[in-house]
Amino acid sequence: DTGVSQDPRHKITKRGQNVTFRCDPISEHNRLYWYRQTLGQGPEFLTYFQNEAQLEKSRLLSDRFSAERPKGSFSTLEIQRTEQGDSAMYLCASSVEPQGARGYTFGSGTRLTVV
Amino acid sequence: KNEVEQSPQNLTAQEGEFITINCSYSVGISALHWLQQHPGGGIVSLFMLSSGKKKHGRLIATINIQEKHSSLHITASHPRDSAVYICAVKNSGGYQKVTFGTGTKLQVIP
Numbered sequence: 001d002t003g004v005s006q007d008p009r010h011k012i013t014k015r016g017q018n019v020t021f022r023c024d025p026i027s028e029h030n031r032l033y034w035y036r037q038t039l040g041q042g043p044e045f046l047t048y049f050q051n052e053a054q055l056e057k058s059r060l061l062s063d064r065f066s067a068e069r070p071k072g073s074f075s076t077l078e079i080q081r082t083e084q085g086d087s088a089m090y091l092c093a094s095s096v097e098p099q100g101a102r103g104y105t106f107g108s109g110t111r112l113t114v115v
Numbered sequence: 116k117n118e119v120e121q122s123p124q125n126l127t128a129q130e131g132e133f134i135t136i137n138c139s140y141s142v143g144i145s146a147l148h149w150l151q152q153h154p155g156g157g158i159v160s161l162f163m164l165s166s167g168k169k170k171h172g173r174l175i176a177t178i179n180i181q182e183k184h185s186s187l188h189i190t191a192s193h194p195r196d197s198a199v200y201i202c203a204v205k206n207s208g209g210y211q212k213v214t215f216g217t218g219t220k221l222q223v224i225p
Contacts, residue, residue, distance in 0.1 A: 042203070043201070
Protein backbone atom coordinates (compact mmCIF):
# COMPACT_ATOMS: atom_id res chain seq x y z
CA ASP A 1 0.00 0.00 0.00
CA THR A 2 1.51 3.29 -1.06
CA GLY A 3 -0.38 5.58 1.30
CA VAL A 4 -3.48 7.73 1.17
CA SER A 5 -4.67 8.54 -2.34
CA GLN A 6 -6.91 11.42 -3.29
CA ASP A 7 -8.59 12.00 -6.60
CA PRO A 8 -8.62 14.33 -8.43
CA ARG A 9 -5.53 16.38 -7.56
CA HIS A 10 -7.05 19.50 -9.02
CA LYS A 11 -10.61 20.48 -9.83
CA ILE A 12 -11.85 23.68 -11.43
CA THR A 13 -15.59 24.11 -11.44
CA LYS A 14 -18.11 26.80 -12.12
CA ARG A 15 -20.07 28.26 -9.25
CA GLY A 16 -23.25 26.32 -8.68
CA GLN A 17 -21.92 23.00 -9.95
CA ASN A 18 -21.60 19.89 -7.79
CA VAL A 19 -18.22 18.27 -7.21
CA THR A 20 -17.19 14.98 -5.66
CA PHE A 21 -13.78 14.04 -4.30
CA ARG A 22 -12.53 10.59 -3.44
CA CYS A 23 -10.10 9.42 -0.77
CA ASP A 24 -8.60 5.94 -0.57
CA PRO A 25 -7.00 5.46 2.86
CA ILE A 26 -4.36 2.99 3.86
CA SER A 27 -6.19 -0.32 3.78
CA GLU A 28 -5.82 -1.31 7.41
CA HIS A 29 -6.66 2.16 8.74
CA ASN A 30 -10.05 2.26 10.40
CA ARG A 31 -10.26 6.04 10.78
CA LEU A 32 -10.61 8.51 7.94
CA TYR A 33 -10.63 12.30 8.25
CA TRP A 34 -11.48 15.16 5.93
CA TYR A 35 -9.91 18.60 6.36
CA ARG A 36 -10.05 21.85 4.43
CA GLN A 37 -7.13 24.19 4.12
CA THR A 38 -7.12 27.71 2.70
CA LEU A 39 -4.04 29.65 1.77
CA GLY A 40 -1.90 30.59 4.74
CA GLN A 41 -4.03 28.71 7.23
CA GLY A 42 -3.72 25.40 8.96
CA PRO A 43 -6.13 22.62 8.05
CA GLU A 44 -9.65 22.83 9.46
CA PHE A 45 -11.45 19.71 10.58
CA LEU A 46 -14.53 18.81 8.54
CA THR A 47 -15.54 15.29 9.49
CA TYR A 48 -14.25 11.87 10.37
CA PHE A 49 -15.26 8.22 10.10
CA GLN A 50 -14.62 5.20 12.24
CA ASN A 51 -15.00 2.40 9.71
CA GLU A 52 -18.26 3.28 7.89
CA ALA A 53 -19.74 5.36 10.70
CA GLN A 54 -19.51 9.14 10.47
CA LEU A 55 -18.78 10.08 14.07
CA GLU A 56 -18.49 13.83 13.91
CA LYS A 57 -19.16 16.70 11.57
CA SER A 58 -17.80 20.20 12.00
CA ARG A 59 -20.20 23.11 11.89
CA LEU A 60 -18.07 24.19 8.94
CA LEU A 61 -19.72 21.38 7.03
CA SER A 62 -22.87 23.07 5.79
CA ASP A 63 -25.84 21.25 4.29
CA ARG A 64 -24.17 21.53 0.91
CA PHE A 65 -21.41 19.20 2.06
CA SER A 66 -21.85 15.48 2.49
CA ALA A 67 -19.36 12.74 3.12
CA GLU A 68 -19.72 8.99 2.95
CA ARG A 69 -17.63 5.94 3.61
CA PRO A 70 -20.09 3.24 2.61
CA LYS A 71 -17.99 0.12 3.08
CA GLY A 72 -15.51 1.45 5.58
CA SER A 73 -12.83 1.74 2.91
CA PHE A 74 -12.76 4.68 0.49
CA SER A 75 -14.63 7.88 1.23
CA THR A 76 -16.26 10.55 -0.91
CA LEU A 77 -16.81 14.20 -0.12
CA GLU A 78 -19.47 15.94 -2.20
CA ILE A 79 -20.07 19.67 -2.37
CA GLN A 80 -23.35 20.72 -3.92
CA ARG A 81 -24.00 24.13 -5.46
CA THR A 82 -20.39 25.19 -5.06
CA GLU A 83 -19.57 28.73 -4.02
CA GLN A 84 -16.37 30.69 -4.51
CA GLY A 85 -15.71 30.42 -0.78
CA ASP A 86 -15.43 26.67 -1.19
CA SER A 87 -12.15 27.14 -3.04
CA ALA A 88 -9.54 25.40 -0.91
CA MET A 89 -7.35 22.36 -0.59
CA TYR A 90 -9.35 19.39 0.66
CA LEU A 91 -7.16 16.98 2.58
CA CYS A 92 -7.88 13.42 3.60
CA ALA A 93 -6.01 11.56 6.31
CA SER A 94 -6.28 8.10 7.80
CA SER A 95 -5.10 6.42 10.93
CA VAL A 96 -5.44 3.22 12.86
CA GLU A 97 -6.66 3.35 16.43
CA PRO A 98 -4.81 3.04 18.69
CA GLN A 99 -2.41 5.21 16.74
CA GLY A 100 1.13 4.31 15.97
CA ALA A 101 4.10 6.53 16.67
CA ARG A 102 3.52 8.86 13.76
CA GLY A 103 -0.22 9.23 14.01
CA TYR A 104 -1.90 10.25 10.79
CA THR A 105 -1.08 9.66 7.15
CA PHE A 106 -2.23 12.41 4.84
CA GLY A 107 -3.09 12.34 1.18
CA SER A 108 -1.76 14.94 -1.22
CA GLY A 109 -5.06 16.75 -1.28
CA THR A 110 -7.55 17.90 -3.88
CA ARG A 111 -7.27 21.55 -4.79
CA LEU A 112 -10.68 22.99 -5.65
CA THR A 113 -11.06 26.24 -7.53
CA VAL A 114 -14.56 27.61 -7.96
CA VAL A 115 -14.81 30.22 -10.71
CA LYS B 116 -7.84 33.38 20.49
CA ASN B 117 -7.04 30.21 18.59
CA GLU B 118 -6.95 26.99 20.54
CA VAL B 119 -3.52 26.26 19.04
CA GLU B 120 -0.94 29.01 18.66
CA GLN B 121 2.40 28.63 16.95
CA SER B 122 5.44 30.87 17.01
CA PRO B 123 7.10 32.18 15.06
CA GLN B 124 4.87 32.40 12.02
CA ASN B 125 7.85 32.78 9.72
CA LEU B 126 11.44 31.79 10.30
CA THR B 127 14.52 32.18 8.15
CA ALA B 128 17.67 30.38 9.20
CA GLN B 129 21.14 29.78 7.85
CA GLU B 130 22.07 26.22 6.99
CA GLY B 131 23.43 24.46 10.06
CA GLU B 132 21.53 26.53 12.61
CA PHE B 133 19.56 25.00 15.46
CA ILE B 134 15.87 25.77 15.00
CA THR B 135 13.04 25.84 17.52
CA ILE B 136 9.35 26.13 16.70
CA ASN B 137 6.89 26.54 19.54
CA CYS B 138 3.29 25.46 19.99
CA SER B 139 0.94 26.46 22.81
CA TYR B 140 -2.57 25.16 23.21
CA SER B 141 -5.47 25.99 25.46
CA VAL B 142 -7.58 22.82 25.45
CA GLY B 143 -7.25 19.45 27.07
CA ILE B 144 -5.55 17.05 24.73
CA SER B 145 -4.91 13.38 24.39
CA ALA B 146 -2.06 13.82 21.90
CA LEU B 147 -0.14 16.44 19.96
CA HIS B 148 1.12 16.06 16.41
CA TRP B 149 3.87 17.81 14.54
CA LEU B 150 3.35 17.82 10.79
CA GLN B 151 5.46 18.97 7.88
CA GLN B 152 3.84 20.44 4.79
CA HIS B 153 5.81 21.04 1.63
CA PRO B 154 4.83 23.39 -1.21
CA GLY B 155 2.11 21.69 -3.21
CA GLY B 156 0.26 20.59 -0.11
CA GLY B 157 1.64 17.18 0.83
CA ILE B 158 1.60 16.69 4.60
CA VAL B 159 3.85 14.31 6.46
CA SER B 160 3.25 13.39 10.06
CA LEU B 161 6.53 13.80 11.97
CA PHE B 162 5.64 13.00 15.56
CA MET B 163 2.75 12.16 17.79
CA LEU B 164 3.37 12.99 21.46
CA SER B 165 1.41 12.58 24.62
CA SER B 166 4.29 13.19 27.04
CA GLY B 167 8.02 13.72 27.23
CA LYS B 168 10.27 13.80 24.23
CA LYS B 169 10.74 12.02 20.91
CA LYS B 170 13.65 12.08 18.50
CA HIS B 171 13.84 11.09 14.86
CA GLY B 172 17.05 11.85 13.04
CA ARG B 173 17.71 15.59 13.34
CA LEU B 174 14.22 16.31 14.67
CA ILE B 175 13.32 16.44 18.33
CA ALA B 176 9.86 17.09 19.73
CA THR B 177 9.07 17.81 23.35
CA ILE B 178 5.85 18.40 25.20
CA ASN B 179 5.04 19.82 28.63
CA ILE B 180 1.48 18.82 29.46
CA GLN B 181 1.28 21.01 32.57
CA GLU B 182 2.33 24.11 30.66
CA LYS B 183 0.36 23.11 27.53
CA HIS B 184 3.37 23.71 25.38
CA SER B 185 5.36 21.77 22.82
CA SER B 186 8.50 22.51 20.85
CA LEU B 187 9.92 21.11 17.66
CA HIS B 188 13.67 21.37 17.30
CA ILE B 189 15.71 20.85 14.15
CA THR B 190 19.42 20.35 14.61
CA ALA B 191 21.95 21.10 11.86
CA SER B 192 19.24 22.58 9.63
CA HIS B 193 19.40 22.01 5.90
CA PRO B 194 17.66 23.72 2.96
CA ARG B 195 15.57 20.59 2.44
CA ASP B 196 14.01 21.29 5.86
CA SER B 197 12.31 24.31 4.30
CA ALA B 198 8.58 23.71 4.72
CA VAL B 199 5.62 24.70 6.82
CA TYR B 200 5.57 22.99 10.20
CA ILE B 201 2.15 22.54 11.73
CA CYS B 202 1.23 21.69 15.29
CA ALA B 203 -2.05 19.84 15.77
CA VAL B 204 -3.75 18.73 18.96
CA LYS B 205 -6.12 15.86 19.39
CA ASN B 206 -8.80 16.98 21.82
CA SER B 207 -9.43 14.84 24.83
CA GLY B 208 -12.96 13.87 25.65
CA GLY B 209 -15.60 11.84 23.91
CA TYR B 210 -14.71 12.83 20.38
CA GLN B 211 -11.50 12.94 18.48
CA LYS B 212 -11.45 16.33 16.87
CA VAL B 213 -8.03 17.53 15.79
CA THR B 214 -7.30 21.26 15.86
CA PHE B 215 -4.46 22.63 13.81
CA GLY B 216 -2.24 25.62 14.29
CA THR B 217 -1.70 27.95 11.35
CA GLY B 218 1.82 26.72 10.84
CA THR B 219 5.36 28.06 10.92
CA LYS B 220 6.93 28.69 7.55
CA LEU B 221 10.62 27.80 7.72
CA GLN B 222 13.16 28.73 5.10
CA VAL B 223 16.70 27.47 5.48
CA ILE B 224 19.20 29.36 3.37
CA PRO B 225 22.37 27.66 2.12
